[in-house]
Amino acid sequence: MNPVLKLLLEGGSLTTAQMAQVVGLSEAEVQQHLEQLKKDKIFLGWRPVLDLSREEAAGAAVRAVIEVKLTPERGGGFNRLAERLAKFDEVESCYLMSGGYDLLVFVNAPTLQKAAAFVSEKLSTLGGVLSTSTHFLLRSYKEGGFLVDGGEGSSDRLNVSP
């Protein structure tokens, strides 16, 4: 396996210089691996993991999960509709689901009004959308693998032990 991909899968937050040291390659080689992963559309991009409930990070203060039921299109199935829907800037992630509905859509919006407008004006008016069910996120306990309030402290650990 690509050593850089292996490192990315571990979910650390290393710079390319640090990655180079860990996998024992030059920084240029790490860059090359990253470029290749981008070309292969395995590595899509970087995103910071923020605690969006903090005022400083309140750019996207409202987050919602929307269950969407669709009528599959002749020829395109769910895919064409899902891809169309995913293009909206408000949509952070979009998944085809098994079970009681077809798509699960994660939406970010700066205000409640804007989130509501997205659902009523953009999403539900899209051809093929049968119904939507919107759930607003109230509080986050874990984001992208990080515990929101840190929690797992090790500051009491001894500095020198046998």
Add this chain to the structure above:
Amino acid sequence: MSTTSNRWVASHVASLPRSGIRDFFELVAKMKGQDVISLGVGEPDFVTPWHVRKAAITALEEGKTYYTSNLGMIELRRAVSTYVTAHFGVDYRPDDQVIITVGVSEALDLCFRAFCNPGDKVMYHQPCYVSYHPSISLVHGEGIAVPTYAKDNFALTAEALRAAWVPGCKILMLNLPCNPTGGTCDRVQLEAIAQFCREKDLLVLSDEIYSELTFDGTHTSIASLPGMAERTIFLHGFSKAFAMTGWRIGYACGPAPLIDAMMKVHQYSMMCASIIAQEAALEALNNGWENVCQMRDQYHKRRDLVVRRFNEIGLTCHSPRGSFYAFPSTQGIGMTEKDFAVGLLKEEKVAVVPGTAFGTNGTGHVRACFATGYEQLIVACDRIARFVEGAKR
């Protein structure tokens, strides 16, 4: 008052030297709040996996707050027996050949107290874990240090054993992979040691606490070699592989009469290991193997990183085959281990432990623990490089 109170301290305790680690610990403690990166620890940087912690919480919620059998919970002993068979290829009966202890440290102490008569000689390889020699002294035994060398990757050789042997040797203490050197023995080397033990009729105490953290090749337990299980106490625990140092839980396996002798000492001193830690250990054995593999992969990458950097910097460092310790030499840069460790701490705020804390054979080396995240390790290596550059000028 303190000087007169000394007269009550037993003479063999009064004459016991303080651990060299302790002196260094106090030096580092004085620098609190100064952005010290510590490579001086002897434990994983990982927190115990959550499902293991949850098992302890559940045990408390269910009111499991009582003593267990002296030998430990039978469910845990069964799990230990299954685990040891699967990973080490030795069979022990849960009923009378396994005892659960308060860490390997207690198991080791039980061994010395149960098997060592005053004056008996105990061989151990050195550099080694700090407690071996003092524990032998506390039972009025005589420790015989057998040197291991950087040229052998700190593996113990049968030749060194033969050279150090004297009449009256009764026990051989092994710790492979070894704290502080990361050295270990392959099957061929172990067979030669086993042959020596059979020839000299030695009892082997084999502390294999770092065995899961073997990076190159596979770990072989001396207990699994022909004719060795009957003369070996296999010592193991959860601290390192399962990141459970603070739980203080370990175990010993061996011939029933020997485990029974250890149990006698254990029942009058410790009674039993904490039931909460035993419940957590049971969960670790039943469902924790994936965690062990993940952590081992991390240590493996970190080892490759620090060993490469140390050698680039000019600190000659063999690649430790197991454990999470590198044991580089400071001789190539013309410094003693003490000057290096103290200078590095004061000038660049990186803590490593002078090799002499682990016996005189650690002279000219320092122990650097790589159970620390990549970012910290890289900064620590950069600081060490700067220190070595400065020292050269």
